Amino acid sequence: MIVIGLIALLLGAVGLSLSGPGVSTLASAQNTLAALVATARAQAAVKQKETLILIYGTRPPNGDVGKYLRYIRVVIAPDSAVTTATTRWEPIGTPVLLPSGVCVVPPSTSGLLATGVIWPTNPAPVSSFINLTASRKIILNEPAASAADTYFELKITPEGIISPAAAKLAVATTTVTNGLPQFTNAGAVRGLAFRTSGAVTRVNEPGSF
Numbered sequence: 407m408i409v410i411g412l413i414a415l416l417l418g419a420v421g422l423s424l425s426g427p428g429v430s431t432l433a434s435a436q437n438t439l440a441a442l443v444a445t446a447r448a449q450a451a452v453k454q455k456e457t458l459i460l461i462y463g464t465r466p467p468n469g470d471v472g473k474y475l476r477y478i479r480v481v482i483a484p485d486s487a488v489t490t491a492t493t494r495w496e497p498i499g500t501p502v503l504l505p506s507g508v509c510v511v512p513p514s515t516s517g518l519l520a521t522g523v524i525w526p527t528n529p530a531p532v533s534s535f536i537n538l539t540a541s542r543k544i545i546l547n548e549p550a551a552s553a554a555d556t557y558f559e560l561k562i563t564p565e566g567i568i569s570p571a572a573a574k575l576a577v578a579t580t581t582v583t584n585g586l587p588q589f590t591n592a593g594a595v596r597g598l599a600f601r602t603s604g605a606v607t608r609v610n611e612p613g614s615f
Contacts, residue, residue: 432596435508435577436608439478439598442502443575446480446562447604449498454564456483458495460557461510461533463540466585469555475509475587478502481545494544504577509587511576511595512558513538520581520588531576531595531612535559536569566604573600574615 442459450457462469462477470477479502481495504510511532512518515525525531540556548555561569576597580587595612609615 429594431505431508432577432579432594435504436596436598438502438504439575439577440606440608442478442480443598443606445499447566449480449482450562450564451566453482455485456489456564457481457498457562458543459560459562460543461559462555463512463558464554464556471582471585471587473503475512476504478504478510481543492544494546496546507579507581508577509580509589511578511589515589518587518589520583520590523589523592525589525592526612529613529615531578531592531597531615532574533558533576533597534570534572534574536561562604567602568600568604571602574598574609576609576615
């Protein structure tokens with residue numbers, strides 16, 4: 407009876423660890439990313455225009471810590487011509503904010519890890535974007551106060567092809583320390599992986615990135 411009781415206690419603890427607030431919040435963030443990707447692909451196909459998924463990447467103190475790696479928007483090119491640095495992108499729908507305590511993991515976690523946390527490198531549960539650093543995008547009707555905002559980006563063509571090739575979007579739990587989000591648990595990472603064709607796979611374990 408004692409052994410059975412201990413097993414039940416251990417199973418209960420495992421159940422809590424697999425269904426706690428952190429896990430449910432990460433799942434919510436993963437669902438949000440999947441919905442945004444679906445929206446971007448649908449818009450690109452219907453309007454036959456290039457679309458971008460933009461993740462706010464202006465690092466504090468220059469940027470807004472409440473939006474950094476949490477604020478995501480979809481924009482579409484004004485026409486089907488080749489886009490350039492001066493393209494004025496049209497926003498689609500309403501920008502979204504990931505749940506509090508969850509951020510997109512950028513290509514580099516330098517300066518963004520809580521004390522004692524070591525981020526895996528093989529494979530690395532990080533996101534991959536067109537550029538390794540956030541860049542400025544000109545967005546129609548954007549407030550003047552947002553003129554300096556920069557974004558990480560994924561691109562979707564009218565044919566549904568996602569760039570960069572074999573792109574990944576990872577989200578993980580964070581806490582804010584000294585004005586910066588700090589990733590707190592290398593074992594609590596979820597996200598999406600993309601094939602060039604646009605097929606999407608949900609990734610629920612850090613080792614699957």
